[in-house]
Amino acid sequence: MTAEQVRDLLRAEIGRAGSQGKWAKKNGVIQSYVSEVLSGRREPGGKLLVALRLESTTTYHPITEEQTNAAA
Numbered sequence: 001m002t003a004e005q006v007r008d009l010l011r012a013e014i015g016r017a018g019s020q021g022k023w024a025k026k027n028g029v030i031q032s033y034v035s036e037v038l039s040g041r042r043e044p045g046g047k048l049l050v051a052l053r054l055e056s057t058t059t060y061h062p063i064t065e066e067q068t069n070a071a072a
Contacts, residue, residue: 001054006044007037009052027051 014034017023024031029047036042049056 003040003043006049006052006054007040009054010034010038010044010048013052 014023024034037044
């Protein structure tokens with residue numbers, strides 16, 4: 001899931017709650033942080049991800065020879 005997909009999920013949850021403030025209060029998250037995540041100024045993390053029932057992980061993918069040569 002991309003950060004933008006997380007933002008989309010957050011927008012949907014906020015819609016169900018009625019407002020950013022209501023969603024934030026219900027989930028113990030600071031409303032200004034919610035706003036910053038939605039605008040892309042901050043990455044989703046911490047309590048916000050827990051409230052959305054998500055976790056953050058790091059993924060590593062193999063690169064192609066072409067990508068290796070381009071980086072050199």
